[in-house]
Amino acid sequence: MEEQTQQPPHILLVPYPAQGHILALLDLAHLLSLRKLSLTIVVTPSNLPLLTPLLSKSPSIETLSLPFPSNTTISPGMENTKGMPPTSFTTLMHTVTGLYDPLLAWIQSQSHHPVTAIISDFFHGWTHTLAEKLGIPRMVFAPSGVLGTAVLHSVFRRMPQRSDPTDDKFVVSFPDIPKAPSYEWYKLSRLYRTYVEGDQVSESVKRNFLLNLKSWGIISNTFKALEEAYLENPLEDLGYQRVWAVGPLAPTDGVQDRGGANTVSSSDVTAWLDKCQEGSVLYICFGSQAMVTPQQATSLAAVLEKSGVQFIWVVLESTVIPEGFAERRAHKGMIIRGWAPQVAILRHVAVGWFLTHCGWNSILESVAAGVSMLTWPMTADQYVNAKLLVEEAGVAMNAWEGFGPPQEDALATVMAEAMGERGNAIRERSREMQMTAAEAVREGGSSSKDLDELVHELWKLKGM
Incomplete structure (x- = not known):
């Protein structure tokens, strides 16, 4: 087959520096490496140890270590949400956009092995702008389920408001999502509830999610039987994007360390x-x-x-x-x-x-x-x-x-x-x-098929 004789597509993966986000994308990286894609993972120095289990079993995966962007409100060496107060989360999201220029420079230097596509966490909407500048597709990686991802993007797309700004029990409905779910205000993401119009950080967070809706597609760590109602048709609150449901990405060996040194064996x-x-x-x-x-x-x-x-x-x-x-x-x-x-x-x-x-x-x-x-x-x-x-x-x-x-x-x-x-x-x-x-994850299962289709689409990009 042509896919076996060509140089494989070179995919750049950009995880978000939060434990749960990184681990899921690394699980996806392992599966993509087994399908013979060429992968480079972007990481900052303090997060590099989290990649050790992956690199030990997938040695062909390359890493690109870039300095963490400076921010006077984030302590030196604090490059991960672990240990950060919740109030710092939006600041971190805004800070990591500073990786844009060094990433652009590195990708442009790869003439010998050009990057075919970018797969980045849904907190990295800015990479869509990067991909546009380079003329390559960007896929969103959703470490959440497709319903949770749709609700998160819906609030920034629709910007619902409370009639009483102190009413935390105010009910917000989502009519464009199957079954029209509704949630009380306090149950919505803090990222939205703390949004302040005109604030630089808040506007950066909002722009992040709106850019995701323009992506080439969404890779979700879920599976059909768990969220079938939200996978049957493209969702307006996800920009009508194609969704590849490739989960569960949880390891199957039962003993793999998941991002840290166990304090008990x-x-x-x-x-x-x-x-x-x-x-x-x-x-x-x-x-x-x-x-x-x-x-x-x-x-x-x-x-x-x-x-x-x-x-x-x-x-x-x-x-x-x-x-x-x-x-x-x-x-x-x-x-x-x-x-x-x-x-x-x-x-x-x-x-x-x-x-x-x-x-x-x-x-x-x-x-x-x-x-x-x-x-x-x-x-x-x-x-x-x-x-x-x-x-x-x-x-x-x-x-x-x-x-x-x-x-x-x-x-x-x-x-x-x-x-x-x-x-x-x-x-x-x-x-x-x-x-x-x-x-779902066995050969011929729904998630396995979606993953194979995703890999096939990535191979097709080589001919574009």
């Missing part, structure tokens, strides 16, 4: 889980960025203590756990500070439920493992994701929401119901979704 966690009955353990993790307050931690600890449920609870190094709790519950639970081998934990037969913030990577890792979820959304696309999981996919139950401490009796009741009879139907649905997800 997979073997140690497995040894602890091996002593537990099937489906008896509640896994708790709110991602790499959510800051659990002392009040939240105190309430959650009280619920775990009263319920007697077995658990693994992953917390950030800075999280304050009530004094003596870990020692009192050592026979029932394990607390992991820092990075945990989440994929391995979720795939252990003893884990029955996952209390999650509903970050999309965690969702797909849980779906791929067949583990039901208790939802506790806090920000970003998490409220949209939680509603999808509970009301449409049927693989989750609502547990709590927001940054306030949970009502202990209410959360304890949800945990008891999940572990009891009420949870049986959801657990069965989760096992069915697990099989569907596995089928």
Whole structure:
């Protein structure tokens, strides 16, 4: 075939410097490398270690390390959202646009191996302008589901406003999205809720999402069975762009480190889980960025203590756990500070439920493992994701929401119901979704076909 004899297309990948965004795009990069594409990944020095697992198994992938653009409001060496306060997120989005000129210069220097196309995170809308200048296509990589991506872009396209600027319960509907979903104001992305007309950073964020709608297409880390209603036809709120659903991109080996050095080994966690009955353990993790307050931690600890449920609870190094709790519950639970081998934990037969913030990577890792979820959304696309999981996919139950401490009796009741009879139907649905997800990424499955079609389109660009 022609695709096998030509020099392969050279694809430039530009991940966004946030843990969940980088990891998903690196998973995609690995799959593209297996299909013999030539890949270069853009990275800044502090984020380079995150690429180590990928480069060890995909040595043909090149890296382009560029200095992080300077900004007086971002501390030196702070090149990732990890550890940043939420208020700095929009500043980071605006700052990384400073990679435009060095990227342009590098691409123009590649006459021996010209860049065929750019695949960049949906927080890098500015790369569309870069691609236009170079006369090459740019594809958007969406680390969120297609529904969450559509809602995020819809608000910046339509700019809905509250009649009362203090009414956080104001309902915003999305009539151009299938099923016309609606969400209260506080459940919309903070990126939109903090938008200030005329502010340089806010306008940069808005422009980012509007530029995405002009792209050559969208690559989404999702799969047909999970979001079929939003994949059947091109969506107006995604600029009617072609969407390639190529997920779940979660690793299948069950032990791969996902972007950090584990503070506890997979073997140690497995040894602890091996002593537990099937489906008896509640896994708790709110991602790499959510800051659990002392009040939240105190309430959650009280619920775990009263319920007697077995658990693994992953917390950030800075999280304050009530004094003596870990020692009192050592026979029932394990607390992991820092990075945990989440994929391995979720795939252990003893884990029955996952209390999650509903970050999309965690969702797909849980779906791929067949583990039901208790939802506790806090920000970003998490409220949209939680509603999808509970009301449409049927693989989750609502547990709590927001940054306030949970009502202990209410959360304890949800945990008891999940572990009891009420949870049986959801657990069965989760096992069915697990099989569907596995089928999607197998050869001939919906996601595998979409990935093959994407690669074929990239090869066609060589002849243009």
